[in-house]
Structure formats: structure tokens, C-alpha cells
Amino acid sequence: MDERKLADLAADLVSVPSHEDETAAGDAVEDWLRHETDAAVTRDEHGNVLARRGDPTAPSVALVGHHDVVPPGEPQVDGEGNYVVEERDGRLYGRGSADMKGAVAASMLAFRDADLGDRTEPDGSGAPACELVLASFVGEEVGGVGARGAIADGFAPDYAVVAEGSTNYSKEGVTDVVVAHKGRRASTLLASGSNAHASTPDRGVNAVYRACDAVDVVRGLEFPEVEVMGECVRGSVAVTGIDGGSAWNVVPDECTVTVDERTVPGEYAPLDRTEEVPGVEWRVEQDLPPMACSDDAFADAVLAAARDAQGGDPEHVSKPHATDAGWLAGAGTACVVCGASEPGEAHTDTESVSLDVLSRCYRIYRNVAEGAGGFVG
Structure with a gap:
């Protein structure tokens, strides 16, 4: 050649x-x-x-x-x-x-x-x-x-x-x-609550707090690990963004968290556990195998x-x-x-x-x- x-x-x-x-x-x-x-x-x-x-x-x-x-x-x-x-x-x-x-x-x-x-x-x-x-x-x-x-x-x-x-x-x-x-699964956590004036926060439900509780769940997850032909392949999960709130003096009713997960053959991290937090919905946006x-x-x-x-x-x-x-x-x-x-x-x-x-x-x-x-x- x-x-x-x-x-x-x-x-x-x-x-x-x-x-x-x-x-x-x-x-x-x-x-x-x-x-x-x-x-x-x-x-x-x-x-x-x-x-x-x-x-x-x-x-x-x-x-x-x-x-x-x-x-x-x-x-x-x-x-x-x-x-x-x-x-x-x-x-x-x-x-x-x-x-x-x-x-x-x-x-x-x-x-x-x-x-x-x-x-x-x-x-x-x-x-x-x-x-x-x-x-x-x-x-x-x-x-x-x-x-x-x-x-x-x-x-x-x-x-x-x-x-x-x-x-x-x-x-x-x-x-x-x-x-x-590894593969890549991109997820969004959608936390919902209810608005209130920030001077009386107990009258609302703070979506950012719910989102933070969901982040704590993500932080506590163990990373999946498999072996392929003697090669150890270990996944990972990371929170990569958080967005919520509309003004200094308003208790937020919405908050969004983005999560990057590197998947391994046959295994996923149990991100569905985030939905055990009240008001949190987990959505998969992309799943590259x-x-x-x-x-x-x-x-x-x-x-x-x-x-x-x-x-x-x-x-x-x-x-x-x-x-x-x-x-x-x-x-x-x-x-x-x-x-x-x-x-x-x-x-x-x-x-x-x-x-x-x-x-x-x-x-x-x-x-x-x-x-x-x-x-x-």
C-alpha cells in the first residue's frame, strides 16, 4: 500500500x-x-x-x-x-x-x-x-x-x-x-412545588429543596461495574446542572436537574430512586448504548x-x-x-x-x- x-x-x-x-x-x-x-x-x-x-x-x-x-x-x-x-x-x-x-x-x-x-x-x-x-x-x-x-x-x-x-x-x-x-444516558430530574412569597416560605413548597433531595439520592448511588474479557468497566453518575427560581423573593415551584450517566454493559444506575422524593419526576433524554x-x-x-x-x-x-x-x-x-x-x-x-x-x-x-x-x- x-x-x-x-x-x-x-x-x-x-x-x-x-x-x-x-x-x-x-x-x-x-x-x-x-x-x-x-x-x-x-x-x-x-x-x-x-x-x-x-x-x-x-x-x-x-x-x-x-x-x-x-x-x-x-x-x-x-x-x-x-x-x-x-x-x-x-x-x-x-x-x-x-x-x-x-x-x-x-x-x-x-x-x-x-x-x-x-x-x-x-x-x-x-x-x-x-x-x-x-x-x-x-x-x-x-x-x-x-x-x-x-x-x-x-x-x-x-x-x-x-x-x-x-x-x-x-x-x-x-x-x-x-x-x-461505556454508554451514555442523559437524564433530567423535574422537581415541582408551589409558589409563595419568600417572606412566608412555609406557605409554598420549595421545588429547589426537592431537587436538592433528589441530588442527594444521586450522590449516594453506587456506580455499576462489570467485567468483559478481563477488562473492568466501571460506570459513573454525575449531576451536571441545576436550574430553578424566577426571582429573589419568590419560592420556586419548578427546578430542573441534569444528570450524566456513563453506563456499562447490562447495568444501569438506579436513577428511578429519585422519584421517591415527593414532586420529582425522572426523564431519560438520551440513551447511547x-x-x-x-x-x-x-x-x-x-x-x-x-x-x-x-x-x-x-x-x-x-x-x-x-x-x-x-x-x-x-x-x-x-x-x-x-x-x-x-x-x-x-x-x-x-x-x-x-x-x-x-x-x-x-x-x-x-x-x-x-x-x-x-x-x-
């Missing part, structure tokens, strides 16, 4: 604005796949780009990414609204370089180049061991809109490598394999592919935040996460990705596809 071509493809994708409208970025992915591969390429009604090659009757192995991004920071756009893309010191800078158009580019090239011949035959003859799938979703940054739409339409690969960040998790200089990640890999052999095979692709010693690790792997795992796909982004890179005004690590990810993804005969059922 020509590393220059990978860097150029990544830069081309990063240069296309996709924080408000992913259409042009999706066009770029789709056009490249149609010109560079003989795969069956489709664009669904949600805007997702899907491509397939290999034996459609064989188990499917998907390389999964997304081409939407969060809004760019001021240094990441020029005076005409174009995305600024720079290459220096072996890194590619720009909105979406780490999260995650760089890994999408590595996935696209690996999808094109992977030899899908049946590795169980000495002469390499026979049907491909898998159907290889490339999926680039829309709307990951706003709750997995594209992934959810594709799943609702029947997208259900047997295995998936989601190319979100897993680099430098266990140690510096390696790209690890994530076998579990956690992920746990459901197939040990697949997780081990991806780790072996990662070891073969680099000089360091990668490990099975967990990840602190949600990805589209959570939606896919919930639909029955055996998932891992493996990609170039490092902790602290995504969503920053200085976002960048190592070009050497993108090349490493290309090798990992290709190794997984070409070694599918060792884990497909």
Missing part, C-alpha cells in the same frame, strides 16, 4: 465540510469506492455509504466508520468557510482527522486491497471466507442516527471492527483493541491482527465513551473498536492524527479481513 495515497485520501476526506450536512462527504466516499473497487456500492435513504465484496452467502465482516464531524473550531476554518487541512511533523491536522475520517480512509483502502481468497485451502482456491463490508455512517455525533437507520433497515453484519480511537490506551505507541465501552464484544474468538483474532501490524504489544482494553459499536452490538453483531485516534484528540481545535498510525490501522483492517477464515462461524 502506498502510504502517500492513504495520506492524500485522508486529507481529501477531511477537507470536505460535514458538520451540518454530510452529503458531500458521503459523495466523496461513494465516488471513490465506485471508481477504485468492484464492490457493490449503495447509498441508503439515511445517507450512509455501504459497500460489499466477497461471498454474499459467507459470514460478513464489516469495517465501520462515520463521515460526519462535530462543528469545527475557529482555527479549523478559513475566511470562506472551508476546512483547513495541514500535514506537518507526520500528522494530519483538521476537523475530523482523528474522529474519524482518517480511519475511514484506512478502512476504504483495506477494503479495496484485502485478498478474500479462502485461506483454509493450500492453493488459496475456493470461495472467499467472508463477505467484506464497508460502512460509513452519518449522524454518529448526534446519537448514531445513521447506524440506527441502517440497523432498522436490516443492516446486521456478523462481525464488525468499528474504527473509532483505540491508540495509546494501554501504553504509548500501540493501537489496542477495545472489547467493551454501551458495548461488550460477544465473541471471544473474534476479539482474539483482531488482537492477533493488531500485533502482526505493529512493533508494540497491543492489549484488549475498554473505552470510556460510546460509539456506533453500541448500536451494532445491540443488534447482534460481534463488535470491537480499533482505530487511530488517541485520547484527547477528538473534538479539539488542534485535532490531528498520526499518518504512521493510519498506515498501521490499514494493516490491521486488512489482516482482519484476510484472516477471517480463522474466526468466522
Whole structure:
């Protein structure tokens, strides 16, 4: 693989604005796949780009990414609204370089180049061991809109490598394999009371006091904890905002508390206990699912592919935040996460990705596809 071509493809994708409208970025992915591969390429009604090659009757192995991004920071756009893309010191800078158009580019090239011949035959003859799938979703940054739409339409690969960040998790200089990640549940506690003049507070019911009682319940909750393939995944719950009251001299009749919960596979914190406080209602605003890999052999095979692709010693690790792997795992796909982004890179005004690590990810993804005969059922 020509590393220059990978860097150029990544830069081309990063240069296309996709924080408000992913259409042009999706066009770029789709056009490249149609010109560079003989795969069956489709664009669904949600805007997702899907491509397939290999034996459609064989188990499917998907390389999964997304081409939407969060809004760019001021240094990441020029005076005409174009995305600024720079290459220096072996890194590619720009909105979406780490999260995650760089890994999408590595996935696209690996999808094109992977030899899908049946590795169980000495002469390499026979049907491909898998159907290889490339999926680039829309709307990951706003709750997995594209992934959810594709799943609702029947997208259900047997295995998936989601190319979100897993680099430098266990140690510096390696790209690890994530076998579990946390989800995120966003909740609102609505406390109600009754107004009164503040000079006679006993004539009212103070909603802020009720909200504070509910906060005390949250503060006392134990965080759920599970183990996935030897990895301890511990959740968390935090009150992140409180808003109530209309004037200095009025006992408030409403107060709102926001709660951020990081969930773990199979477990939630018992936030429903807050409703034991009189006048408090608990509402779930968003629930992004956690992920746990459901197939040990697949997780081990991806780790072996990662070891073969680099000089360091990668490990099975967990990840602190949600990805589209959570939606896919919930639909029955055996998932891992493996990609170039490092902790602290995504969503920053200085976002960048190592070009050497993108090349490493290309090798990992290709190794997984070409070694599918060792884990497909």
C-alpha cells in the first residue's frame, strides 16, 4: 500500500465540510469506492455509504466508520468557510482527522486491497471466507442516527471492527483493541412545588429543596461495574446542572436537574430512586448504548491482527465513551473498536492524527479481513 495515497485520501476526506450536512462527504466516499473497487456500492435513504465484496452467502465482516464531524473550531476554518487541512511533523491536522475520517480512509483502502481468497485451502482456491463490508455512517455525533437507520433497515453484519480511537490506551505507541465501552444516558430530574412569597416560605413548597433531595439520592448511588474479557468497566453518575427560581423573593415551584450517566454493559444506575422524593419526576433524554464484544474468538483474532501490524504489544482494553459499536452490538453483531485516534484528540481545535498510525490501522483492517477464515462461524 502506498502510504502517500492513504495520506492524500485522508486529507481529501477531511477537507470536505460535514458538520451540518454530510452529503458531500458521503459523495466523496461513494465516488471513490465506485471508481477504485468492484464492490457493490449503495447509498441508503439515511445517507450512509455501504459497500460489499466477497461471498454474499459467507459470514460478513464489516469495517465501520462515520463521515460526519462535530462543528469545527475557529482555527479549523478559513475566511470562506472551508476546512483547513495541514500535514506537518507526520500528522494530519483538521476537523475530523482523528474522529474519524482518517480511519475511514484506512478502512476504504483495506477494503479495496484485502485478498478474500479462502485461506483454509493450500492453493488459496475456493470461495472467499467472508463477505467484506464497508460502512460509513452519518449522524454518529448526534446519537448514531445513521447506524440506527441502517440497523432498522436490516443492516446486521456478523462481525464488525468499528474504527473509532483505540491508540495509546494501554501504553504509548500501540493501537489496542477495545472489547467493551461505556454508554451514555442523559437524564433530567423535574422537581415541582408551589409558589409563595419568600417572606412566608412555609406557605409554598420549595421545588429547589426537592431537587436538592433528589441530588442527594444521586450522590449516594453506587456506580455499576462489570467485567468483559478481563477488562473492568466501571460506570459513573454525575449531576451536571441545576436550574430553578424566577426571582429573589419568590419560592420556586419548578427546578430542573441534569444528570450524566456513563453506563456499562447490562447495568444501569438506579436513577428511578429519585422519584421517591415527593414532586420529582425522572426523564431519560438520551440513551447511547454501551458495548461488550460477544465473541471471544473474534476479539482474539483482531488482537492477533493488531500485533502482526505493529512493533508494540497491543492489549484488549475498554473505552470510556460510546460509539456506533453500541448500536451494532445491540443488534447482534460481534463488535470491537480499533482505530487511530488517541485520547484527547477528538473534538479539539488542534485535532490531528498520526499518518504512521493510519498506515498501521490499514494493516490491521486488512489482516482482519484476510484472516477471517480463522474466526468466522
